[in-house]
Amino acid sequence: MDIQSANAQGMAGRPGSLQDWLQVQGLPDGGAAGALLSLAEPLGAFLAVKSLATGRYVYASAGLDRLFERTESSLVGSSDVDLMRGDEMQAMRRVEQAVMAQRTVVVSEHRLELGGRRRDFMVTRVPLGSDHIMSMWSERTEEKHRESHLQRALQQIEQQQKAMEQLRRESEKGSGRDDTSGLYLRAQFDDQLLREIDLSTREHREFALVLISLDPLPAEARHLQDEAQQRMLEGLGRMLRANTRAMDAACRVGEQLFAVLLSGVGLATAHARMEQLRRQCVSQIIVVQGMDLSLSLSMGVASFPHTASRQEELLGAAQSAIQEAQRRGGNQVVLAPIPFGSQA
Structure with a gap:
């Protein structure tokens, strides 16, 4: 039987009420005690009053009698020694001492073994004068x-x-992917770059190579170096996977260096796409130990065959463009220059 059912059945045939008892005993029923009473009775909570001088209950609602498997009114005159195990009684006593010391309402949780079953209760206590404590019991076992x-x-x-x-x-x-970013590694990138150069040469088409580097953390976040770098690398990996086509190749080629091959894309289109990616990354807030960090990147964009037509030259041009972006303060996309007299 739950608390509300037991208390409702018990109170129906029980003479008097807590209000009557307080008046008979000449104890104050205003303030916190009155507020607690007005909340407890409509909710069907178990109510009790204990004398601190004797440690015995001087008032108990019928529901509390049923809870401890006592007959009507038999809880009155009993103490916690008669009702509980030693550790449970000591826990009750400690809270009661805190109530009287603080002279305020105290809410605590207790687990009691009743009828061979462990049951959980929330008990709200309030001092009544200097010698009594009123308590309201609410069961929380199911919760x-x-x-x-x-x-x-x-x-x-x-x-x-x-x-x-x-x-x-x-x-x-x-599969040759990086654990942190989820992207392919340097070996796969080198193979893909050679294939892209061969294909573009045979079909007379262009493609773009983009190198991307994480910018240094702001000074106030330097103490988060390892954790922040890990989160940044994970975030950049997610952004590159979400913003590249199936025909493109996004790879991690260094500790903080990434490369993207944009198949069939010219320099202007590559710049526009990377600028869009840069803005999306800046708007991505990464929280590390309560600090908000943005994903700031420096990017260098080179084009085949306009910037360079050989692998080493293309990589060198993109790397020089990254260095220029970093020299300008980072968080920028810089295009590698097209040499004078290159083919159209």
Whole structure:
């Protein structure tokens, strides 16, 4: 039987009320005690008053009698020693001492073994004069069970997510992908670049090479170096995967250096796409230990065959463009210059 049912059935045949008892005893029923009373009775909570001088209950609602499996009014005259285990009684006593010392309302949670079952209660206590404490009991056993089930479910979901992430990382290791960014590594990039140069040469078309570098962290975030860099690399990997086509190739080619091959794309289009990517990255806020950091990038864009027609020259031109972007303060897209007299 739950608290509200037990208390409602008990109070129906119980003579008098807590209000009557307070008046008979000459105890104050205003202030916090009156407020607690006005809230407790409509909610069907269990109510009790204990004498601090004797440690015995001088008033108890019928629901509390039923809770402790006592007959009508039998809880009155009993103490916690008669009702609870030693550790449970000591916990009750500590809270009561805090109530009288602070002279204010104190809410605490208790777990009691009743009828061979562990049950959870929230107990609100308020001092009545200098010798009595009034308490309101509300059972939370089912709520605690639900919270426990939810917590276990969340833990299982978290474990499953970690297992899936581990599988993803293991799969990426086998496929030549970087663990942190999820992008292909330098070996795959070099092969793809050679294929793109060969294909573009045979079909007389152009493509763009973009090198991307993470800008240094702001001074106020330097103490977060390792964790912040990890989060930045993960974030940049997500952005590159989301903003490149299937025919493009996005790779991590260095500690903080990334490369993107834009197949069939000219210099102007490549610049426009990278500028759009740069703005999207700046708007991505990465929170590290409560600090908001933006994803700031320096980009260098080179074009085949207009900037260069050989692999080393193309990479060198894009690297020089990145250095120029960094020299200007970072968070910029810089185009590599087209040499005078290059083919149209």
